[in-house]
Amino acid sequence: MDHNDMKETNKIDQYRRKFLGGSAVAAAGLALAPGVFLHTVQAKPDDEAVSNKNRWGLLIDTTKCAEGCSDCVTACNNEHGLREIHGPATDSQWIRHVTLKNKQTGHQIDMPMMCQHCEKPPCVDVCPTGASFKRTDGIVLVDKHICIGCRYCMMACPYKARNLVHEVLTDQLPTAPRGKGTVESCTLCVHKVDRGDGTTACAEACTAGVILFGDLNDKNSEISQRLAKEGGQQLRAELGLNTGVRYQGL
Amino acid sequence: MKNLRYTSITGNSSKFLGLLAVYGVFLLLGFYAFVNMEHEGHWITGMNNQVVWGLPHVFAIFLIVAASGALNVASIASAFNKSFYKPLAKLSAVLAIALLAGGLIVLLLDLGRADRLIIAITHYNFKSIFAWNIILYTGFFAIVGVYLWTMLDWQVEKFKRIAGTVAFIWRLILTTGTGSIFGFLVARQGYDEAILAPMFVIMSFSYGMAIYILVLMATYKWTGRPLGNAVIKRLRDLLGVFVAATIYFAVVHHLTNLYITEHHGYEAYILRDGGLITNLFWIGQIVLGSLLPLALVYCPRPAKSRAMTALASILVIVGGFSALYVILIGGQSYPMTLVPGYEASSSFSDGVIASYNPSKWELMLGMGGVAVALLIVTFGLKIFRLVPESLADELTDPHKS
Structure with a gap:
């Protein structure tokens, strides 16, 4: 991969990050808006043990x-x-x-x-x-x-x-x-x-x-x-x- | 009782080598079956997701149950201090160890992951009756091994009584554990019954005694040693009592189920509509395995014949295999009730009798286990001084001495 190609890839990555970041903010906003999501189920981080709070x-x-x-x-x-x-x-x-x-x-x-x-x-x-x-x-x-x-x-x-x-x-x-x-x-x-x-x-x-x-x-x-x-x-x-x-x- | 001379068997005749060759053939066939099952997976056997334990388990559980019963003679000699049985005790202990080893090897080699034996030894779930059984089996080897030592070495002979008593108690617990493998299963109609534990104990008395009689007869006949009628008569009478007791438990078991409406379907399957299972129950377990041996043991004319006693013992073994096949395969193939009053159907054999056709691999594996047991006994007889040179009546019968 030459220098120009790498530059191009970095650019794409930047766009991707921006887009994903924006989507996440939008999703979070929607989730927080009352009445939009009745219930949310959160992803559990891999290093967090499961809990008996849930069945x-x-x-x-x-x-x-x-x-x-x-x-x-x-x-x-x-x-x-x-x-x-x-x-x-x-x-x-x-x-x-x-x-x-x-x-x-x-x-x-x-x-x-x-x-x-x-x-x-x-x-x-x-x-x-x-x-x-x-x-x-x-x-x-x-x-x-x-x-x-x-x-x-x-x-x-x-x-x-x-x-x-x-x-x-x-x-x-x-x-x-x-x-x-x-x-x-x-x-x-x-x-x-x-x-x-x-x-x-x-x-x-x-x-x-x-x-x-x-x-x-x-x-x-x-x-x-x-x-x-x-x-x-x-x-x-x-x-x-x-x-x-x-x-x-x- | 006069002093008896214990010697090992010579074991260098061509017949002896022939016997070892026969064992060798079955061991190789068993090993070949294991390698195939291990390499291909269990789909090559008749076992499936409905009948998960098949012919290997019939063999394994028969041998494990019989192992406990083979210790009968030694228990009577040591735990109950009956001197008549003392000359017979050492062979009894070796036979018990041999049968257990034969049964366990079948059980282990049938595992989906037989290579994980070390996990079975190092990971224990103490609520599992299966895990208890692993401890009971290994304990049995150790305790009967020590007991055998006290019988073979005069320096530790003073501990014989206590070792024999511990072995007697241990083997009762062991077979209670084996019966409870099924007794503790709440899921299926055919199991979930406390009676299975004592029933297995009494079955063990019967099967173990039958095998002991045959091994003793073969040992004395093939080595040209005298074996008197007094010994045969005592063992034959015991066999009769044990067979009768086994019938009693089978009758109580089925009568109880017949009284309880919930079990009527299951009983109809076992006793009337089960095809092979029904035939094995009535012809194998009841007629051939119980009534005929009783007749051979208690009718005066056949009782006098040693060949008839041997035949009775063989029939008890046939009956034992039949009984375990009925309990294992019959119990699994009968469908579970999901919702009372409703008949179920699905792609997973819900609501129908599950099919099971034993494969040659399973038979080969099971026979390999039998060969392991007999090989251990044969080597035991060659290595140790297990049996007296003569068990002629004048040496053993208190009325003739």
Whole structure:
């Protein structure tokens, strides 16, 4: 690169900085303007620990979930680099579309199923090495560095939310570390949460508004307000796991 | 009881080398299966995201449960001070160690990340029953090892009783732990039951005794040593009691489930509609594995035949594999209830019986574990003076001496 080229590049960088700076000021102004943003989710600096002030969760309105729709599944697969390899028996499915039919009346419910991010997760209880763990903000994850692939967490999960990576993977995404022989499940898009996106890939993709992401500990959050007003149920509530994912219309 | 002379087996005949060669073949096949599973990943096996524990775990848990039971004879000799069983105790301890080693190696080599064994040893989550089991298994090796030492070395013989008692208590805790691996699982219809822990303990008595009888018979027959009927009769009677007790637990287990409406679907699957699982329960576990051995042990005519006692022992082992297959695969393949009253369907086998077809790799790995166990016993017999030169009736039977 010669001297003139460098000058040109610096100029472009200066424009870029100015533009980004201006955008940031504009965004901050908008965010501060009352009534423009109802709620903001701030990006967490990388060196800051997660806090139990938050309890991230999802509210799923099954009445809006359409039969045959798989937008949330596709979005999750794209976000985390999941793809078809050896068929549904062994491929990872972090989220799935479940159809429930009442045996007596035939009443049908459609809904997405994923890790329920329990407050007292059985997968964490049974994991021999502590690879299966819960962050203080309620997100249940697997530490891929110390998972030995014993699959006891898969035996213990009441929602069948966990998957073993059954084959060699080569095209993992930086935001979704995965590897052969380790167990994985929905991360509640932890990379997006930590980035401050304030949503998950599945919630973003669902145009019908079935999935709402939010902070269950924040009384003013939309998820808390809707749960307070409209109610919501836990799947297999009798197990007393206090799930972070709640359902309406069951 | 007269003084008995303990000697190691000679172990240099062509038949002995042939036996080692057979073990070698199974060890190589097991190792080949492991290398393939490790290299390719678990998709080459029959296991999947629904049935996550397959045939390797049936083998592993059978061997681990039987290991605890193989210590029966030594426990009766030391912990309960029955002198008749003392000549049989050393082999019992070695067999226990061997079976546990065989089971654990299968369990370890089936891990998704078998290369991370060091992590399993250095990272503990003490709430996990699995982590407790790792401590129970390693403790079992250490305690039974010390116990064996007290039986082999006259200088530490005075500690034999206490070592034997500790080993007896430890193995009861160990099998309670193995049963609790399933008993503590709240998620699935087939598990989440306290009865599984004592049921595994009594299963261990039965399977361990069956294997012990076969190993003892083979050792004495293949080395041309006299083995009297008094020893066989005592062991056969014990086997009968243990098999009967195992049936009792199976009956209580299923009757309880049949009474509770919530479990009716699961029981219908196991007892009536499960295809292979149902056949394995009724034909494998109940008829071949329990009723027929009981008949062979308690009907006067077959009871007199040593071959029939051996057959009863083989059938108990067949029944044990069947029982564990039913518990493991049956328990996992039956669908979970997400919302009561609703039938679920999805791309992830919700609401349907999950399919599982064991692969040759799993069978090879499991058989490799059996070979490891038998190899350890065979080497043990060659290295240590484990068994008396003769267990003829005039030496062992108190009524004949």
